[in-house]
Amino acid sequence: MEHSDGMLEEFKTFVVQAAQPTVYYIPDFISEDEEAYLLEQVYKSPIPKWTQLSGRRLQNWGGLPHPKGMLAEKMPDWLQKYCDRISSLNAFSGKMANHVLVNEYKPGEGIMPHVDGPLYHPTITTISMGSHTLLDFYKPLSSTQGPGAPQTEESRYQFSLLVRPRSLLVLQDHMYQTLLHGIQLCHQDTLTDKVLNLPSAAGAAVVGDTLTRGTRVSLTIRHVPKVIKTKLFLGKK
Ligand SMILES: O=C(O)CCC(=O)C(=O)O
Numbered sequence: 001m002e003h004s005d006g007m008l009e010e011f012k013t014f015v016v017q018a019a020q021p022t023v024y025y026i027p028d029f030i031s032e033d034e035e036a037y038l039l040e041q042v043y044k045s046p047i048p049k050w051t052q053l054s055g056r057r058l059q060n061w062g063g064l065p066h067p068k069g070m071l072a073e074k075m076p077d078w079l080q081k082y083c084d085r086i087s088s089l090n091a092f093s094g095k096m097a098n099h100v101l102v103n104e105y106k107p108g109e110g111i112m113p114h115v116d117g118p119l120y121h122p123t124i125t126t127i128s129m130g131s132h133t134l135l136d137f138y139k140p141l142s143s144t145q146g147p148g149a150p151q152t153e154e155s156r157y158q159f160s161l162l163v164r165p166r167s168l169l170v171l172q173d174h175m176y177q178t179l180l181h182g183i184q185l186c187h188q189d190t191l192t193d194k195v196l197n198l199p200s201a202a203g204a205a206v207v208g209d210t211l212t213r214g215t216r217v218s219l220t221i222r223h224v225p226k227v228i229k230t231k232l233f234l235g236k237k
């Protein structure tokens with residue numbers, strides 16, 4: 001497997017060693033003031049900017065990724081600042097983040113296990129706001145061993161990461177390419193020994209504790225390699 005260039009040396013201390021390569025979990029990456037300001041900007045966006053999906057709603061910024069290339073749209077300043085900050089950590093092997101997905105999850109909402117796929121440089125960076133969540137990781141279907149082996153979500157489940165508000169999570173390599181990630185549609189999360197970034201994320205919480213979810217807003221900041229500047233080159237679909 002091809003390994004990414006890697007984050008700046010000083011971030012090596014944030015690697016979650018118990019997980020598969022590579023996870024960085026950085027608590028308090030943004031301040032409470034930054035969190036409040038970002039949430040204000042998210043909720044100031046015009047209603048049509050939101051797309052309602054089952055289990056969450058989202059805003060797409062920077063353009064719509066497409067196999068033929070993303071028609072780039074100007075990133076607003078309040079998001080550009082974080083694209084720049086995260087790119088400067090060398091999260092995208094020297095490339096610049098140019099795409100942000102804002103996801104909003106009310107308590108009880110979530111996202112089905114999935115991989116982010118080939119339209120992105122294989123690094124996911126996520127700033128969380130408002131509430132914690134538990135991000136769960138699963139083996140892909142095809143790698144389940146043996147004939148007649150169970151293919152249930154439960155049997156494919158590997159481990160979880162506790163993601164606190166104001167943290168930055170970076171997923172690369174095997175964590176991006178192979179494992180699926182998802183968020184259960186539930187109101188509460190019970191910490192188990194499968195939550196691999198304790199105690200760095202847990203604060204005073206310990207295994208066995210139950211955390212109640214509030215509304216979480218996440219910024220998923222990525223680099224889309226294939227960009228086109230004008231519609232002229234799009235051709236027929
Ligand atoms: O909200 C998150 O942290 C995950 C979002 C996600 O997986 C996605 O938008 O592809």
Ligand SMILES: [Fe+2]
Binds near residue numbers: 181
């Ligand atoms: Fe994803």
